[in-house]
Amino acid sequence: MASKQKNMTPQQQKYQQLQQKHELKRPVLKNCIKAFWVGGLICAVGQAISYFYIYFFHFTEQNVGNPTVATMVFLSMLLTGFGVYDRLGQFAGAGSAVPVTGFGNAVISAAIEHRTEGFVLGVGGNMFKLAGSVILFGVFSAFVVALIKTLLGMWGVL
Amino acid sequence: MVYIIRLMIIASMILMSSCSQGHTEEDSQLALMKATNPNPTVTEKNNGQDKVEEIEKKVSNFNEIYDAAIIKGKEATLVVYKVKHMQRFNMKKIEKDLNKTLEEDYPKENFTVSSDYKIFLEAVRLIERKNNGSYSDKQAEKRLNEILKMTSDMK
Amino acid sequence: MLKGHQSWVFNNRPMISATGVSGGPFEANGNLANDFDILHEDLWMGMDSYEKAQRVLLEEAVRTTLAKAKMEKEQIEFLFAGDLINQITPTSFAARTMQIPYFGLFGACSTSMEGLALASFVVNYQGARNVLTGATSHNAATEKQFRYPTEYGGQKPPTAQWTVTGAGVGLITQNVPGEQQPVTTSATIGRVIDMGLSDPFNMGGAMAPAAADTIMAHFRDMELDPSHYDLILTGDLGRIGQDTTFELLIKSGLKIDRKQFQDCGLLLYKDDQPVQAGGSGAGCSATVFYGHILNQMKKGMYKRILVVATGALLSPLSFQQKESIPCIAHAVAVEMNEERR
Incomplete structure (x- = not known):
């Protein structure tokens, strides 16, 4: 990008400075706080699920991760399908994108999106577009x- | 947003209510949340009860450890412990130190040391069943061996 | 008639004699719901893909226009329309249904005014008696192509804009003297302007210089002062783009009043709708202009207006290859027909 900046005409640079003034900035601190809380909340749910598996099934702390991840991805699939997860994502940003649920959302949203192009070329071909x-x-x-x-x-x- | 929060509350309530159903054992229900400090136990009567209590003291002397369950079987001894939360970063070191101390002090014993919650939970359950008489010595020994096998599977 | 460098004057004053506007659920909750002829509750519009739904929007807008004008589609000579989807298929497929001789246009979000300018030109010089022109966009179909899947939980920055689901169509006919309808009087065709911005989540900022360039060219070519118009309406600049354009115009010495300068993307939605910087898309200027603004003109709120629709001429491929976003703007001047004396 740095080299591109140099290639710009003075007119372009001048305009970009002017434009910068009007550009709405991302509220970084607010977003970080939101991401922290929502991300933490998702992880707390994950922790509850892994304790659930430890208590009632034969999983040790070492291998409880597998069923927990599967459950979390399943939950995010439901939330994506009901159209809740994208709103959560707009609110929480990285908080909902970084946990494994965000990965599930990326896969499933693409699959839903390209369902209209059929199963093989649509869902199969585009499911991992983002993920x-x-x-x-x-x-x-x-x-x-x-x-x-x-x-x-x-x-x-x- | 309100909808999402509501959904999360419902989900956590379902999880909680499912926890409080069925099982009647007291300590083991909360074994992951509070210090239980169960009595050290042997599977065979009159075989080294003094020794396990001694081991328990040694383990409790570790500053990082706040809860321990010890079961001595015919051949092996299971030592499960929980470390203080901020010490979880040093898990590996603590396990190494504990192993070393125990091996040095009791060279004849065959120790299995673990900090896994699942193993801890099962150990507490075993001790409870043993104490309230629902497990005979033989059953307890069998269960202990199952737990030991679970531990070795992990590694 | 060519005037100045890049403007047309329509001496025969082609008339916008009927319009049809359709929209989706998000627009139904917006500010201007009353100015839509047809509003859908469901983004799918009863179809099994969003692209088909977009086709339905245009077909319905055309049908409504014809019904209002009490005309059959056989009486229409040409259709000038376009949209944002690859190879403008929704519009072409709708044209297949309607069987009206068709010019497919692509000017991104400026298509509405590109179409209106061309249609007026053709009608002005008796190239046709009745011409339909319009533009359409569909939120989900456009997001799918240009951004992420609809249900993907990515966070949009506050500079992002919301693609309008809707279609706006106008019927351009020969002037009937005395009839109280809006007429087009002139048009300015814009140049492609690229100020080197490459963030597809900040279209307003990229399009602002194009809008400013076309507006200045219009006043230069027409030898007019901004006070000639009651309203200067931009297409989908959004909050950032509108502020930037305004500053550019003031800096270049144009005496323009902030109150007479409005943006379709900002008019369409309520403040509490999550549209970030405002609405965008080909349907944005089309629905607001053919619906809300013309209704207000007929009510006498405005006598003369200048509509400037801006378009960002990018493709998903071009911005992934780190190309900057070239932009264009077309302006059409609309006023109410003179009353018969």
Whole structure:
């Protein structure tokens, strides 16, 4: 972007300064507070669900994550389908996007959106339109981190 | 927004009410929320009750640990504990230290050390059942071995 | 007749003799619900895709216009219309249904005035007797193409705008002297202006210089003063764009009054509706102008107005490739027909 800025004509730069003055700023602090509370609330619900699985099913703290994540994604699917999650997202921002429910929402909203183009080309082809890059870079960074850990272990650092 | 908040309240109420149904055991119900400090237990009568109490004291001496359940079986001894919340960052170190202390002091014993809530919960349940007589020694031993297996599955 | 550099004067004063406006549920809760002819409760409009729903909006607007004018579609020579969706399919498909000879237009959100200018030009020079022109957009269909899925929980910044669900259509006919209807008197066709902004969530800021350029060109070409018009109406600049345009105009020395300067995107919705900076989309200027504004003109609230519809000529591909957003604006001057003496 920095190089592009230089390519602008003086007229463009002058206009952008003028425009900046009128541009409504994001209320960053307010958004952070909202995100903190809603994100925390979602995580508290997740914690309650994982305790539920520990109490009533054979899950230990180590592997209770799997059913909990599945449940949270299911809940976010319901909320997305009922049209609640996008409103929550507008209110909470990162608070509802960062937990796994946000990932579920990204997958499901795309699936709903492209239902009209059929199951194969529509739902199948577009379901991971938004979430695909999360999966790709998530897997890739996990690979890199695992590689570093293995190498460090081999050299005896860890 | 009001709708979302209402939905969350309802969801949490359902979760809570489902917790309070059915089970009649007292301590184990709240085992995850408060310190229970159950009596250390042995599965076989007259086999090392003194020893487990000694172990319990040693474990309780750790500053980071505020709650511990110890069950000694025929071969293995299960030590489950909860660490203070702010000490959870040092979980690994605490487990290592505890293991070392126990191994040094009781080289003959075969310890299984865990801080998992699930294992703790099951241990408390086992102790309660043992104490109120619904488990015989044999049943208790069997259950202990199941719990130990659960622990080893995790690792 | 060409006047100045980029403006047309319509000496025969083509008449907007009937209009039809349809809208969706969000517009029904808005400020101007009474000025819509047809309002839908459901975004789907009984169809199984949003693109089909958008087609329905245009078809209904056309049907309403024809019913009001007591005309059959066979009496219409041409249709000038467009929308925002890929290859303007909703409009073309609606034209297939209506079987009226058709010009498909794309001017993004400026399509309404592009169509009105061209239709007036054709009618003015007897190229046709009756011409339909209009524009349509559908919130969900447009969001789907340009932004994220409708149900995606992403946070929109306060500079973002809400795409209008609706269609506005006007019937342009030869002037009938004395009839109390609005007529078009002149039009200014805009240049494409790019000030290097590339944030698709801040269209108002990107479109403002185009609007200012066209407005200034209009007054220069027509040798007029802003006080000639009771109202200068912009299409969908929203809060930021409108303030910016106003400042640009003042700075360039145009004596314009803040009160006579309004924006369709801001008129359409109530303050408590979550539209961020205001409404946008091809349907925004079309529904507000053909509905609310013309109704007010007929009531005598305004005698002469200048409508400037602005469009951001971007595609989802171009902004992902980090291209800046080129913008355009077209202006049409509308006034009430003179009473017969």
